[in-house]
Amino acid sequence: MRAGDDPATSVVDAGVVHHRLRNLVVVGTSTFPTFSRAAPSLTAAAPSVCAAQQLLQPR
Known part of the structure; x- marks a missing residue:
């Protein structure tokens, strides 16, 4: 789930709140553009x- 300011190109905003469903907070690694190997x-x-x-x- 891409994070960003534009609802046309992203699912959540910078605060990981869904653009269309404002009471839905998406947490976890699905909003990460990449993932680190450390910790x-x-x-x-x-x-x-x-x-x-x-x-x-x-x-």
């Missing part, structure tokens, strides 16, 4: 932590 578990967990922080912030 993949921590790299994969990072979007989850960022998304959780965004969800906890008052709007």
Whole structure:
């Protein structure tokens, strides 16, 4: 799932929120353009932590 600002060329925005379904947060390695060989578990967990922080912030 490509991340980007344009819904025509990407699925999620920079905050990993789906363009069309704004209450859907996509976390995991599916939004990564590439993947590192070093520490993949921590790299994969990072979007989850960022998304959780965004969800906890008052709007």
